[in-house]
Amino acid sequence: METDALEDRVSELETVLTFQEQAISSLSDELFVQQEKLKDMDRTLKAVVKSYRENLPQALPEDEVPPHY
DSSP, rough: OHHHHHHHHHHHHHHHHHHHHHHHHHHHHHHEEEEEEEEHHHHHHHHHEEEEEEESSSOOOOSSSSOOO
């Protein structure tokens, strides 16, 4: 009887282990996808910031406030 209980417990642990391995694999795959999306968003943001900075209007000297003495 004790052997049957032990075998049942080992079988249950193997089932749990298999589920955990599948879950970890799935999460790892999703993490990779999210990292790639984040890298793409970072590249896009950097391009937008660069474009914004390049297209800023230059201040004209007559628009500048003279320093106070």
